[in-house]
Amino acid sequence: MGRVRTIARRSFLIGSAAILGGVAFGTYLYKRDPENPLAADLGPGEATFNPFVKIDAEKVTLITPRADLGQGAYSVQAHLIAEELDVDLDTVVIEPGPPAPAYYNGVVAAEGMPIAATSDSLGARTGRGAANVVGKLMGLQLTGGSSTVPDMYERLRVAGAVARETLILAAAQQTGLEAAQLRTESGAVVLPDGTRLDYTDLAAVAAEIEPVADVVLRDPAQWRHLGKEHQRTDIVAKSTGTQTYGIDLSFEGMLHATTRTNPGLGGALERFEAGEAEAMRGVKAVLPITGGIAVVADNTWRAFQAARAVDCTWGPAPYIGETEKQFAEVAASFVDDRQDSRFKDRGNVQAKLEAAAEVVEAEYRIPYLAHAPLEPMNAVVKLSDGRLDIWTGTQIPRFMQASAAKIAGLDADQVHLHVLVSGGSFGRRLEDDYVRQAVEIAVQMPDVPIKMTWSREEDMTHDFPRPLAIARGRGAVSGGAVAAFDLAMAAPSVTASQLGRIGQPALGSDVAIVAGAWDQPFAIPDYRVTGYRVPPMVPVSSWRSVGASGNGFFHESFFDELCHAAGVDPLEERLRLCTHTPSRKVLEAVGEMSGWGSDLGEGRGRGLAFTLSFGVPCAQVVEVSDTGDGIRIDRVFVAAEVGRVLDPVNFEAQLSGGVIWGLGHAMNCEITYEGGAAQQDNFHAFEGMRMHQAPQIEVRGLENGDRIRGIGEPGVPPAAPALGNAIFAATGKRIRALPFWNEVDFV
Structure with missing residues (x-):
């Protein structure tokens, strides 16, 4: 833990000095760990070593504070602790813990900063360090942004290791042996003669010991849980209908x-x-x-x-009440006084477009979307x-x-x-x-x-939806290559809307308006991405993959159009332009998986899309057939880079689920308004993908990155553009507005 704390504190001091001109604010508060909420009501013989582990004479309790929303968060958090604590998860109690500053999220705030995931500059490191400071000082206990694993990967392992080493010390005191002579195994300290002292039997002694401060984390080569195929901790309950919601x-x-x-x-x-x-x-x-x-x-x-x-x-x-007029307001927002950001501005886009023999232009639209969870x-x-x-x-x-x-x-x-x-x-x-x-x-x-x-109807019509948006692309090609790429998108601010509902101001530009577009790792010579903020209309909220959910469609649809205008293969052109090695390997992997470039036959087509979101490069290839009765989605190939795959089974499930989610909404779903009221009030009018429409999905996880990432959201953004690009490849029809069912049928 000492090393972890040293790194974090150093990052804070560097960050605060850079941000505030040398004034290291809040250093004392940042160094001081939040109170352990488990210590507040400990009974006799109960021990807690940190906010994540508690032991008494009856049981070992692991605290998994990031919310489980069906994505397996409790399971992965428990495995992170268990790996170092050396317990089997069928022998422990898993609880979410109380609301407490100790369970702050030090990663999620960075998603709101204009920091490219591929950047390791001093400014990027400073910004990430500052986000950690903000999260800790605010006690920002929040689940979102695929941040559970990145935020908890080291903290929970350290928590388990601290508990393990303290229990070893307790056993040493109880037996008179040297701690170096002892080891742990499956919830017990093991003596040299093989005698096992269960952790629960050591709780009373451990309660009187100051937790060990400096620990060494186990080498991944020694892992028993992480990186191995195993059953999620909730799978039996959810498969048998015994999970309590x-x-x-x-x-x-x-x-x-x-x-x-x-x-x-x-x-x-x-x-x-x-x-x-x-x-x-x-x-x-x-x-x-x-x-x-x-x-x-x-x-x-x-x-x-x-x-x-x-x-x-x-x-x-209290807002424009009709969808047509709402889109008109969005369309009117591409003006200077509504410009919110221009984080990407390489070369001289305007000059390149003015000099181009032909300018490729396209406009894309996405609708409002409801969250529509199954449990209202x-x-x-x-x-x-x-x-x-x-x-x-x-x-x-x-x-x-x-x-x-x-x-x-x-x-x-x-x-x-x-x-x-x-x-x-x-x-x-x-x-x-x-x-x-x-x-x-x-x-x-x-x-x-x-x-x-809530009734289902109340739930659907009183959702704070994913915002509608419009994007306008202008580009040029030269010599069989993409030469200029100018993408502008206009959308209401999710950040301002959400923060306003909890009485907090939204300062600066809203990165969500351009997320999944401005930070893509391509060295296009003249490359610009601009965000425009639409005045508030329907109150909006974060929807799975937030801004990248729509911007992936905008960016990758336009990229595909430019590739076809240049007469260049979409995969080869992305590989030529890609400046980020892990992203390149993801593109290469999905190309190899899908047999990219081979002939599928008449009436069939492949579409490629790539989006780097939440720090995760994710590429997808969708194969479709034009059956005459409609489009059939045959197969989907997905490759993603997360640094380390901690749970291979759930990794595949999350990416497959992201594909189904992204494709289903792209095919069929929209929320429209009349008189201020949402018109779609149940699943019959907001229809996701049906089981018979679900394609075969092949998933591959890569481990070439230098940081641990989460996977709950990155599978969504490439799905819609990959499907749209596949429909174009199979039919020659380019669809620039979601949902696709307004222009094609699906079978």
Whole structure:
């Protein structure tokens, strides 16, 4: 741990000196570790060595604070600790832990900085160090941005190693042997004669010992868990229907609630008449909440039915209410006073385009998209005797704790948040609106547990969607090569919208507007990427892969168009221009996997796309057939570079899931608005890929990078452009707007 701390502190001092002209602010606070929340209520004989490991006479408990949203976060965090602690995961308890500054995320803030993942300059290192400082000083406990593994890779291994070495020291004190004579194995310290002392038997002695500060992490060649194929810790529960989600919870005396709020997000409730609803069977109360009403009943179905019976008069939506006019506002935003960023500006694009014999031009569009997790928003709340308990799934536990405390008129330490596994999120549980509603109900009905559940329709139409956007590309080719690439995109700011909902300002440019486009590792001679910020309209939020989800489509569709205009092979041209060795190897791998360049036959085509997002180079090749009845997606090949594949099975699952997610939304999905209200209110109108449409997917993980990366999001951005490029290769039809089903059918 000493070495880890030294590196982190050095990075902080360098970063603060560079950023603030030599004033090293907050050095003392940064050096001081946050309090260990597990130490607050330790009982006799219980030991905790750090915020991630607790042991008593009965069990070993591992704390996995990054939220599990279906992506396997609890499992990989547990394996990181277990590798160094030397325990088998079927013998331990895994818990998410409480909201606490100790569980800060020191990596995710860097995603909001204009730092290219491929850069190792002093400025880049300084920026990443500053992001770590911000995360720690703010106690930024947040799950997102594929940051769980990068942020926790070393911290959790160190935590396990500290616990292991302290337990060895406890065994040495108990037996009178030298610590160097002892070793660990599967949850026990082993003496030279083979006698095993279980960790649980050493808890009382270890509780009296100062945790070992300096540890040596095990060589990966010695790993038993990491890098090996194994079963996720939740797979049995999820395969047998025994996993407990928030929607499954039940308490004695519990009542059930649901809500209806203005279909125009943020709009007011002007009046309501609840007489019919209040007379319905099982209804206990109809209550006003911010922007709408809540119905409390003796079961969820009756609450749903009664909520529909309440006659509400809604105020107007506080934004442009029709999709056509929303897109018009986006189109009008390509003007100087709305320019938000130009992080990429190589050469002289304007001069090259003016001198070009022919300029290639194209415009692309993407729609709003809902998160639509399978488990709709829900929470169980109980307010009693100055204590508020909340059971729910969330990616922002400390923000949620603070907002709930404000609504209930309590201090944060009076709010006890019990974080549960979520049935999907894709960024939706970075919001706390559903818990705010539940707490408003609890304040009006204290001393009884209330389960608040949104209907599917309420969930879909009251989502904060992925923003719509338009991109305009202008380029030139020369001598059979891409010579100039000018891409501009306009979109509302996700960052400003999200931060505004938690009362925080958004400072500077929003990197999300151009993420997945400005930082691509290609040495195009004249290369420019510009972001324009559209004034706020529908409140928007982070959606799986955030800005890269749409910008990958923009960048790689236009790249393909330029390659075809130049008469050059799209893979060969990317390889020629690629300046980043790990990205080059990813492109080479996907080309080899897919047999790129071989003849597929008439009516078939391959499409290639590459996106570097969240530090991960990911390339995909999609093969399609034009069947006459529609497009069939036959096979998809995916290669990605994450530095080290810690869980090969889940790595493949995450990339395959990202492909299905990206393709399904590109094929079929959009949210449109009329009168301020979302028009798609259930899965029949927001249809992902069907099982019979799912292609064969081949995945390859590369390990050539110098940093550990996460894989939950990078599989999404290349999917849509690879499909679009494949459709063009098979049919000659270039589609520049999503979803594709507006122009082609799929079978």
